[in-house]
Amino acid sequence: MPHSKSNNSRLTQLFPIIGWLKSYTRQEFNSDLFAGIITAILLVPQGIAYAIMAGLPPQLGLYASILPPVLYALFGTSRTLSVGPVSIAAIMIASALTAPEISVLGNPVQSALILSAESGAIMLLMALLRMGGLVNFISHPVLTGFTSGAALLIIGSQLPQLFGLKTPSCGFNVSCYSHYFSGIVSATLFIGLIAIGLLVFFGKPLVLMLKNSGMQSYLIAAISKCGPLLTIILTTLAVDYFDLTSQQNVAVVGKVPSGFPVLNMDLSPIEKWSVLLPYSGFIALIAYVESVAIAKVTANFRGEKIFPNQELIALGVANVAAAISGGMPVAGGFSRTMVNFSAGARTQMAMLIAAGILALAVIFFSPLFENIPKTALAAIILVAIVPLVKLNDIAHTWRYDRGDGIAEIATLLGVLVYGIEEGITLGIILTLISHLRKTSQPHIAVVGRIPGTEHYRNIKRHNVETWSHLLLLRVDESITFANINYIEEFINAELRQQPDIKHVVLIFTSISDIDTTALEVLENLNHTLQTAKMTLHISEAKGPVLDKLEKTDFLKQLQPGKAFFHTEDAVRELAKG
Amino acid sequence: MPHSKSNNSRLTQLFPIIGWLKSYTRQEFNSDLFAGIITAILLVPQGIAYAIMAGLPPQLGLYASILPPVLYALFGTSRTLSVGPVSIAAIMIASALTAPEISVLGNPVQSALILSAESGAIMLLMALLRMGGLVNFISHPVLTGFTSGAALLIIGSQLPQLFGLKTPSCGFNVSCYSHYFSGIVSATLFIGLIAIGLLVFFGKPLVLMLKNSGMQSYLIAAISKCGPLLTIILTTLAVDYFDLTSQQNVAVVGKVPSGFPVLNMDLSPIEKWSVLLPYSGFIALIAYVESVAIAKVTANFRGEKIFPNQELIALGVANVAAAISGGMPVAGGFSRTMVNFSAGARTQMAMLIAAGILALAVIFFSPLFENIPKTALAAIILVAIVPLVKLNDIAHTWRYDRGDGIAEIATLLGVLVYGIEEGITLGIILTLISHLRKTSQPHIAVVGRIPGTEHYRNIKRHNVETWSHLLLLRVDESITFANINYIEEFINAELRQQPDIKHVVLIFTSISDIDTTALEVLENLNHTLQTAKMTLHISEAKGPVLDKLEKTDFLKQLQPGKAFFHTEDAVRELAKG
Known part of the structure; x- marks a missing residue:
């Protein structure tokens, strides 16, 4: 079998899991088991919370935490990325589902599954077109502006939940708000504040306390990551015990x-696929860019390498899997990946274990999820999302590079004022324009x-010969x-300065492409020169450029202008007369 | 007065009208008078038709044909551009006014005036920021794709008018259409078809006939341009005479x-300004780009020069004037400008005359406009717009440059399927991405x-000395x-090939800027190298680059890495080992 090795490496390229499974050790498994459990503990409340944030039933977040990470584990090149529901995608899903042209079609669950399928398909298509490099074309300032803006939107969407209120519909009507705020459910707010207190306490304060008590660091990590689960358990027990749902009107899951999940949903309405397509495109783009950015951070820590195009395949397959198993769109989550990494995950085995735990939870414990108060979920989201608002970074960018600063602030404001998709589009366009402005003045030599x-x-x-009628x-x-x-x-400026010129020769040594716009302008220029009794020529055009020009009648239009092979030929012929 | 000349030229720069008025001749006036009358004959039906197309009362198109061209004549650098209502802007206004978030606010006339004011203000702001060069960043394929798509949308919006139908709301429901088409008003359709026949006849066939009869060419031009006005007069007389409005249900203006016009409209609601802003941005962009493109075409014929930034000022002032005088947003119109030019216009005096005629028409003849049948206006628009669908150009671009072809088709489909703003955004992004892909691989030399x-x-x-631990x-x-x-x-690839390397020196001779994203990646790279016991240095950084880096702590992070003044200094210090 002479070609077995290359086959093998090609197989490992498509399924990176083979690479690490071959040399997988007992010790690695121990680390992965621990990290997997910790991450699963985080996944349950996050899955439910993000599904509700997206305006979907909780199970869509839970289902998205089972099959998709398994598929990512098979195809993905990051060893520690935790794929599942994420907050930024959740707010984008919410934005899609509440758009008038989509909400009018009804059945949001169906829409969400189509979003999963479509964004997965778009990623796979991008992988096919080898567009993994696309990640390079969204600059960091745009990404930071976008994340900060989306985080502020999320905060805005979660605060009413914390107060037990509906989303306000008062607009600029100030008096309306006093009525609105009179609807605060005090029991809900009380539970929400307790939840925030617990979550904040489980952050730095508890870690410091445990460190001072001399506890081992892996235990400290484990305990501090249980904050969200403990918050959920305590608040749910409180709701159960005091019957707060009926007595105090506390909203629950x-x-x-x-x-x-059994896929028995009809995903066939073509019309829905078409209106959802732009939203899927944005979700695919952001899910991909954010996931690769997060994967790179942890990979850099260990000197591992992320292959952008393979990531497109892995995330694409994971999203298609989400659609098939009844889950919302997925991506790599920042907080979960950092938890997974710092809990000691060595490989994607940790995520396989976490997915197994989620599956068990869905099978055996889902009745327990019924009385989780929504305010506690809002508290978890709020505590996780506030650090993503990076106003400090924005000030820093503004001082370092004004153009980047403008793009960053415009993206943030665009997201807040006009919405997710509009904001990121604005940011991308501003960055590209400022980039083009810098590069639109090529070096030209007479x-x-x-x-x-x-x-x-x-x-x-240089000290060179010139001819007064020849440019x-x-x-x-x-x-x-x-x-x-x-x-x-x-x-034109040269021609104004040198009125004797009869022939203009463009030397194409450094030109490897002429696009459609440039060709049209050259055609117009030629026409104008001919009207003014001047002739345009070209010289030294490379083969591919000439081939392209020969598909058009540009060379015919040039006549009596010519395409010279060498500049010397042009000078010999034109210098005479 | 030693500085009078420079003052004078500065004044002429701001008011190009001074330039040509000083040497204005009787002969030029005769040409301009003729062209002005011909253009005015076209402006009346176009003004009414485009206003109705935008979903506005007819006077908004007429008012937009009076003050705005006068202001453009003062500030504009094109001598023949005809500024007023244009079809592409009209369909963009219609798209804005029917957007759910805007139509819900009511009062479309107020919205239209705010659009005029805002797009004018945006153009003036762009002029202030000297963004006239922006016109370069929309490639011709995107513009062609956009124009073709918008023209198809306009055709789609005008065909029902021709049949005396409302816009259909059947969607994909086929059986609904048979009911829909049963509503055709046969008298309306009859008038519409007659109008189309007249308009087509007044094009090439009549010109050929008159040429063969030996008539003088300026008279031929004058007669053939009267097609639209004659169509309007004849069809209006028919409606009057046969009382078709009440007898046959023919829709009229x-x-x-x-x-x-008296501006007594309250333009104060801030909320409306905010939701209209993105639409105004697109209208400003397209109005500006299309106007400059058209201005350049006629300027090239006569060897005149268009100053993009001054055009921004002129079009901006014209749009603000439109808002003040109760008119819809304006731009340079392609067909009108060509008519004006070929009717022999020498200067903007022609447009001043046309504006005067329009003013007279509004004062004395507006009662006559009441019975103009809408189907005749639809016929005028259809005959003018069909040539803008340039499927041939698209096939040509596809063959010449695949990337441009994709952008062109995507823009066209985007406009048709998702709307004006989305389509052009998609096209711009695709062009910029394909451009960036070509330019994202800089030359790097070891x-x-x-x-x-x-x-x-x-x-x-070259045959050079190297050191195994120094890159x-x-x-x-x-x-x-x-x-x-x-x-x-x-x-990274170099480092994998040369495992002995301890120091990496980046030579900055050709680098004149490092943006925020690049800085962050360099910081990460430095961090990764330090973890792997390597040191990053830079050398030969230019003053502005160093100044920028000193605003950050990058140079501190590099330590023990250094910023060397000369590469030779770096080698002397690091080559030792």
């Missing part, structure tokens, strides 16, 4: 169906011949829509 | 108030020292979010 040679050099730097120009970059206007202006 | 000198050159091209890299472009990942990969 409600019935969660037991057992494994050249002449070094006497006695066939070499042509910049007249500003030789070398453009040192491919000609595109972004720089063609600058080039045109440059040529 | 309805009452148009007489006399000059360099060594030419023996006996202090010159460092590419090891691939010298020269990046030949500014470091930004678009190329930093490629650079990082390049460095």
Whole structure:
């Protein structure tokens, strides 16, 4: 079997799990088991909370925590990324489900599953087109602005839950708010505040206390990560014991169906797929970019490598799996991944264990989820999300690079004022425009011949021969829509300064592409020159550029202008007359 | 008065009208008078038609044809551009006014005036920021795809008018359509078809006939441009004479108030300004880009020059004037400008005359507009708009440049399926991404020292000294979010190949900027290298780059890595070992 090794490595490339499973040790399993349990403890409340935040029944978050991470474990190149429901995707799902053109179609669960399927399919398509590099085209300032804005939106959506209120619909009507706030359910607020207190206490204060007591650090990590679960258990017990649902009107999660999900949902309405497509596109983009960013952070700590294109495959498959198993769209979650990593996870085995625990929870414990108060879930989300509002980073960017600062603030404000998709689009466009502005002025040299040679050099730097009716120009970059206007202006300015010119020769040595816009402007320029009794020529065009030009009638339009092979040929013919 | 000349030229720069008025001749006036009358004959039906298309009362189109072109004549750099209501802006206004978040606020006339004011203000702001160059960042394929898509949308919106039908609301329900089409008003359709026949006849066929009869060409031009007005007059007379409004249910324009507009509309609701802002942004962008493109076409014919930034001022002032005088947003119109130009207009005097005629028409003839049948207006729009669907151009682009072809088709489909704003956004993003993909792989050279000198050159091209524990890299472009990942990969690949390396020196000779994203990646890279017991250094950084880096603690993070002034200093210190 001479080709077995290359087959093997190709198989490992597609299923990175094979790479680490072959040399998997008992010791690694112990670490993974511990991390898996800790992460599962976090996954249960997060799954329920994010599903409710997205406006969906809780089981869509739980189901999304079972099959998708298993599939990611098979295909993903990160060893510690925790794939499942995430807050940013949840708010994007909420934004899609409440959009008028989508809510009018009804059945939000069906819409959510179509979002999962579509965003998975989009990622797989992007992988096929090898667009993993796309991650490079969203700059960090845009990402930070977006995350901060989305986090503020999430805070805005969760605060009413904490107070036991509905989302306000008062707009700018101030007097309406006094009526609105009179609806606060005090028992709900009380539970919510207790929950926040507990969660904050389980953060730094408890860790410090336990450290001072001399406890071992892995135990400290384990205990401090139980904050969310303990909060849920205590508040649910309180609701149960005091019968707060009926006595005090405290809102709870409600019935969660037991057992494994069965896909019996009809996902066929084409019309829905079409209106959801733009939302799926944004979810796919953000899920991918955020996941890879998080995966890179933990991979850097251990010197591992993330392959962006393989990540697209893994996340795509995970999202399709979410759709099939009745789950909401998934991505790599920042807080969960950091918990998983710091709890000592060595490989994706930790996530397989966590998924197993979630499956058991769904089968045996879902009746227990019924009385979880929504205010406690809001508290968990709020405590997790507040650190994502990075106003400090924004001030820092503003001082370092004004253009990036503007893009960052515009993204944040765009997300807040116009919505998730609009904000990120605005940010991307602003960044790209400011980038293009910087790169739209290519180097252009007026050249002449070094006497006695066939070499042509910049007249500003070298002592060269020139001819008063002949303009030789070398453009040192491919000609595109972004720089063609600058080039045109440059040529026109030269022509105004040198009224004797009869022939303009563009030297194409550094040009490897001419796009459609540039071609059209060159055609217009040629036309204008001909009207003014001047002739445009080109020289030294590379093969692919000439091939492309020959598909058009540009070379015919140039006549009597020519495409010279060497600049020297052009000078010999044109310098005479 | 020693500075009078520079004052004068500055004044002429702001008011280009001064430039041509000073040497204005009787002969030029004769040409302008003729062209002005012809253009006015076109402006009346276009103004009414585009206002109705936008979902507004007809006078908003008429008012937009009076004050705005006068202001443009004062500030604009094009001598023949005809500024007023245009079809593409009209469909964008319709899209804004029917958006759920805007239609819910009521009072479409108020919304339209706010759109005028806002898009004017945005253009003035862009002029202030000297963003005239922005026109370069929308590629021709995106513009063609957008125009074709918008033209198809306009055709779709006008066909029902031609049949005397309302816009259908059947969606995918096929059986509903048979009921829908039973509502066709046959008299309306009959008038519409006659109108189309007249308009088509007044195009090429009539011109050929008159040419063959030996008529003088300026008279031919004048007669052939009267098609729309004649169509309006004949169909209106028919409606009047046969009382088709009440007898046959033919829809007409309805009452148009007489006399000059008085601004008594309250434009104060802040909330409306905020929801309309994104639409105003798109209208400003497209109005500006299309106007400059059209202005350039006619300017090129006569060797005149268009100043993009001054155009922003002129169009911005014209739109603010539209808002003040009760008009819809304005731009330079393609068909009208070509008519104006080919009718012999020499200067903006032609447009001043046209505006005067429009003012007279509004004062004295507006009662005559009441019985203009809407189907005749639809016919005028349809005949004008069909040539803008350039499927041929799209096929051509597809063959010439695949990336541009994809952007063009995506823009067209985006406009049709998701709407005007979404389509153009998609097109811009696709173009920018494909552009960035081409430019995101900067040239990076591993360099060594030419023996006996202090010159460092590419090891691939020159015979140079190297040191096994020292990696010298020269990046030949500014470091930004678009190329930093490629650079990082390049460095990592070098490090994998040369395991002895202890020091990495980045040579900054060609780097004039490092953006926020690139800085963060460099910080992470430095952190990773330090973990692997390697040290990162930089050398030859230019002043502004160092200044920027000193605002951060990057240089501190590098320690023990240093910022060397010369690469030679770095080698002297690090080559020892």
